Amino acid sequence: MKSQDETLEDWCRALLQALELEGIEVDVNGVLALAGVAAHSIVRPAAPLTTFIAGFAAGLATGSGKATDTASMQAAMDVARKLAKDYAASEVPDA
Template identity: 85%
Template sequence: MKTQDETLEDWCRALQQALELEDVEVDINEVLALAGVAAHSIVRPAAPLTTFIAGFAAGLAAGSGQASDAASMQAAMAVARKLAKDYQASEASGA
């Protein structure tokens, strides 16, 4: 029986292959961490929405030649993580 990590790695590879993204390195733990921040800082459904938008932004940046795939993803995820934490802080303060 596969572990959760093995299942996620298999799924990620299968999805990347289907989308012809085999050469893109995906840090599954980093993506899941961002999803966790969004889910706990905003509301649970913000997790997939946040990771989708961050990935889309990274793809646009990399596709336009602004930065490498890895740098684009790191930058987009950092912005999303900061915004989620700031959102939580502003909601907590009633702003």
């Protein structure tokens, strides 16, 4: 039986291939960490929404030639992570 990590890596490869994105490196742990921050800082459904929007933004940046795949994804994830943490801090009721 495959581990969760192995299953996610296999799924990621299969999805990339189906979307004709072979050769793209995906930081699975980074994406999952961002999803965790969004889920715990905002609300649980924010996890897939946040990772989708970050990926979309990274794709647009890469497609426009502004940055490499890796730099675009890292920058988008950094912005999303910071925003989620800031959002959570701003939602804390005053004592």
